[in-house]
Amino acid sequence: MTPSDRDRQPSTPEERYISVCQHDSCQRNGSAEVLKAFQEAKLPPGVSVTGSGCLGQCSCGPTVKVNPDNIWYYRIKPSDVRAIVKQHLEKGEPIEDLLNPRIHMRFYY
Ligand code: FES
Secondary structure (H helix, E strand, O other), X not given: OOHHHHHOOOOOOOOEEEEEEOOHHXXXXXXXXXXXXXXXXXXXXXXXXXXXXXXXXXXXXXXXXXXXXXXXXXXXXXXXXXXXXXXXXXXXXXXXXXXXXXXXXXXXX
């Protein structure tokens, strides 16, 4: 296993907290439906979800933050929730295509 492989090991904290912004611009873009989709999903043990105030990423909403992973998802739709549950919350592998690029910067050479 190379050092970079080790860095990619899925995180498996015992508890995760999902915040779904329910403030102005996120709400206008459907965050209530995103929150409802998480609440209706079968979340793994130790995962909780709640609506939150503004998370400071208003132009990228609906914003979803997963802690303690410190993963920020952007422009989330209810149809994205199943993939977040299956890939991130169950396997510990955040979904790169949904990561907020303002926070999770990627560099290509
Ligand atoms: S309104 Fe949702 S991040 Fe600000």
